[in-house]
Amino acid sequence: MDATELRSALYGLEIFAGLTGEQLDWLVSVSEPRVLGDGDVLFRDGEEATGFHVLLSGGLVVTKVVDGREEVLTRHSTQEGGAVAEEHDGKPSAAHRFTGELPLLTEGSYVATAAASGPATTVVAYPKPVFFEMLTRCHGVAAVLLPVLAWRIKSSEVQARKRATVEALGTLAAGLAHELNNPAAAVARAAQELEPALERLTGTAYAWGAAATGAERSVLDRLAGELDKLPPPGTTDPLAQADAEEEIAEWAGAAGAEHPGLLGSGAADLGLDPDWLPARLEEVGDTALPAALDHLAALLEARSLAAELRAAGPRISQLVAATRDYANLDRAPEQRFAVTDGLENTLVVLRSKLAGITIVRAYDPDLPDLTGYPGELNQVWTNLVDNAAEAMEGAGVLTLRARAEGVCMVVEIADTGRGIPEDVLPRIFEPFYTTKDVGKGTGLGLHLSYRIVTQRHHGSIAARSRPGETRMVVRLPLAPAAAEH
Template identity: 65%
Template sequence: MTAPAPVRGERLRGIELFTDLTDAQLEWLTAVTEERVLADGDTLFHDGDEATHFYVLLDDELLVTKTVDGREELLTRHRARADAGWEHDGKPPAAHRFTGELALLTDGAYVATAVAAGRTTVAAYPKQVFLDMLVRCPGVARVLLPVLAWRIASSEAQARGRATVTAMGTLAAGLAHELNNPAAAVARAARQLGPATDRLAAAARRWGAAAVTREAEALDRLAVEIGRTPPIAETDPVASADLEDEVLAWAERQGVAQPVGLACAMAERGLGTGWLSVRLRGLCPGVLPGALEYLSALLDVRTLTGELRTAGPRISALVAAARDYANLGRAPQGRFSVVDGIEATLAMLRPKLAGVRVVREYAPDLPEASGHPTELNQVWTNLIDNAVDAMAGAGTLTVRTGRQGTCLTVEIGDTGCGIPADALTRIFEPFYTTKDVGKGMGLGLHLAYRIVTQRHHGSLTARSAPGDTWFTVRIPAPTRKDLE
């Protein structure tokens, strides 16, 4: 970057930002303007740097980028000579010619990185000069403010799109993780069920040919009794394995070729060989191996079909949770259960909550809310995800619902590091973030705030101390007229 140099007034007059200046205003502006020349690839400012200058693009291009989740994203390109129709995102032509105003007006840091594309020339104005410019040259403000409004709206739209993509990624990852176990159970059961039913059919033929009616009825009663005996509530893996080995060895001594199904079913219910022997006393010794073979095959098939019965509803429940989370219904607005939305969000975030203790404190008989469930699900996702990050993946997350006066309330608390007092008053501002550069755009809480306050006419507040942070969402409860 070359040393500052003066800029001639007629050159500034050709920029839309300065077109309406009087000769006196232009003379003052020319006196305070510093020209800077950047070589291709030079950085004008970095994301997170303290904002010190307002820049006007005189020649060539600036690339505006931001690192989000480890990836550098191109936000926009500023061109000194943008061709008509070159932009397709509604960018005002004047927006090409200046940058840095937002950070100066908010007394913050630059929210992106600006890099020269080619030999680029800019006019630089220190912060105080920029503020004086707005006062002394009202025409500048008339051009700058609409561009500033467009930039904020555009950034929010990008953040909403990114939030949607992130939410869908979270949804897909969570759904894939949660579907893994039941899907594996279905695949395993389907693979094993064919051979198991063949074995059951063969054992049933042998048993039917060997047993008399009394013996067949006795074995049927035994099979029913085993089926009705529930699994033990608390299992000791070592004791369960010992019991399974005991039944397996006993059945093999009786001449059973494949006693695994019998041994597993007995051990799962805490039943040993003594219990089984008492119920088999009515069978003749000659038919005992066939009876046990048939019983083992029958229990094996029942176990596999039981796994299918359990896995099927689990998969259905996960798909329903995904549907509720994404709100795939036709109507984007309507009455809905706040708790159902929270539960759908927790289901989708379960992999991230693996090391977190979740405490649910749901008020009974909470009425349905009215509004946009998809958008509120984004709020729950943002607040819960931030809470888990604050706890570094380990701690206690508390989700509480209730009713206060005319409002439904949702409180989300965590035992994380807390929010500094000086940051607590600014966390809902656009582009403000307490995370490291590249970890976020500072729009997540701002978008949540807008969804709650503007779309649902409610409020979103926060209070925090180390180990005790709470976000409280209040939305109007439906009136009797709403419910009619």
């Protein structure tokens, strides 16, 4: 099988169907195809897990010796009917086409034996490091893999010695499937818009370079430096932001800019007043000013998209890493970090869901750093902000507070939504408890947040609610807890 045939075969699989051409090219370059004869063993029960395997043709039978008897746990087949008809109820179709992910995620050994079924079985192997890189590079893979992982966990009751790990991964897989939607969507949108944005930036750079004098270029360089140092706006009022955007765009259009709307939206997103840019561009002449404004607009657009990718990309990597950490909670190293960084990243990732909502930041100055697991706390902030946005249904005020209080850091996320009913409030942190419509919630988001805050960080999380005001209060100790024995 040559590279072209392999590329076509991989693209035809559900798990890789959403990949870009560049991602597919990378996947082909790291693939290790292997042809198995009937009965050839792919991996054995108890062996150290070394790779993730994708089935291209033929079939695999997965067996395990239980109480001295070899039992068939499942069959994977590329053929319609046949082995498929013999399968357990509810098996996802994608589950037939890959195997080996569970022991890799738990950093354990294979828990069964897989052997070829039929004379022409072709599999593609991806070594352990490549598998984890695949999850980070190819974000759509996790969306297919996680439901299959959850199904396999649920149907693995025969693996008694793995039960605790299986249940933990089952909980995490369902929660991650929900949480990955936000950063994955942010990455997809930003990546789609980045190419034309970079083309605009290149074009405006040439035009600005040709139109500007040396002194005028220095003015724009200083302005760009100021923009880099701007703090996030303390309050985001959608109406005030829209007025500022319109006023800046009108000024840019009158000055001759080709893309005044782009400049208006970029400047307003940074919280700039309408007079901020004109005051700093007074030394740019009328001839060069249109080129300066268009180049600045393209620069702000590219920086905004890059910020989204910086915030969402690591979040996906952290969520994937959390799948392994969840199975063995003592392995992830603690870090020193600023809690406001995670809150700000969450606002970037959920920006589309927060459209129309006023955002108020109330961070105390000189907040101390925390010691803990910032990637896991980001899951908490995502859950709480996402729930607040849903409760407000596109209109209201979201307030983020952070302050030191005694020996704790207190983070409050408050919204002006419909509130949580009094009879529901005591149960919101229970696993699988949800008041959302069928298919719109797993009932695991707040439970997972509770575990992260209380078990991982030895803190507390509480909810206070009445119609028109809900506050989620998270308390985290400033000093790490003593190691448990």
